[in-house]
Amino acid sequence: xxxxxxxxxxxxxxxxxxxxxxxxxxSYMFHSANLDAVPVIARVAGMEYxxxxxxxxxxxxxxxxxxxxxxxxxxxxxxxAVASQYQADRVKAITDRLSLALFTPLWHMDPETLLREVAGxxxxxxxxxxxxxxxxxxxxxxxxxxxxxxxxxxxxxxxxHLAGEG
Numbered sequence: 001x002x003x004x005x006x007x008x009x010x011x012x013x014x015x016x017x018x019x020x021x022x023x024x025x026x027s028y029m030f031h032s033a034n035l036d037a038v039p040v041i042a043r044v045a046g047m048e049y050x051x052x053x054x055x056x057x058x059x060x061x062x063x064x065x066x067x068x069x070x071x072x073x074x075x076x077x078x079x080x081a082v083a084s085q086y087q088a089d090r091v092k093a094i095t096d097r098l099s100l101a102l103f104t105p106l107w108h109m110d111p112e113t114l115l116r117e118v119a120g121x122x123x124x125x126x127x128x129x130x131x132x133x134x135x136x137x138x139x140x141x142x143x144x145x146x147x148x149x150x151x152x153x154x155x156x157x158x159x160x161h162l163a164g165e166g
Contacts, residue, residue, distance in 0.1 A: 022056025076101030
């Protein structure tokens with residue numbers, strides 16, 4: 001969502017909000033938690049919602065994404081990758097094959113700066129945890145200075161990416 005906002009801030013017209021919905025909760029490429037919120041976000045933002053179904057099997061899910069994007073009248077793709085070279089390389093390969101521009105405004109952004117921007121611009125909360133050190137007390141926590149401090153404490157003692165990558 002922050003990537004979309006940054007695209008709009010830069011003057012890009014964002015017509016679609018596209019979500020790949022993996023049946024495999026452990027998809028290598030796509031988030032699976034709380035995806036039912038995305039059509040609501042798209043509607044509120046005045047965008048058309050497009051859902052691409054995928055089994056979520058490693059590498060095969062990329063074909064599903066490419067096929068889903070092929071049918072859209074678009075000039076480019078906005079992606080929210082922060083540090084995952086795996087995801088960035090695969091999305092780039094798809095956009096190259098489809099002759100689309102790729103906009104990744106969060107790529108290699110400092111994680112603390114990213115979280116502070118999320119806290120300042122969005123009403124965002126943690127809806128799932130899957131990393132050592134992030135217990136159920138984090139669920140439902142809204143991004144603010146307190147949560148960022150808590151996440152920084154966990155990141156300092158555990159091997160997690162501050163912005164949740166990976």
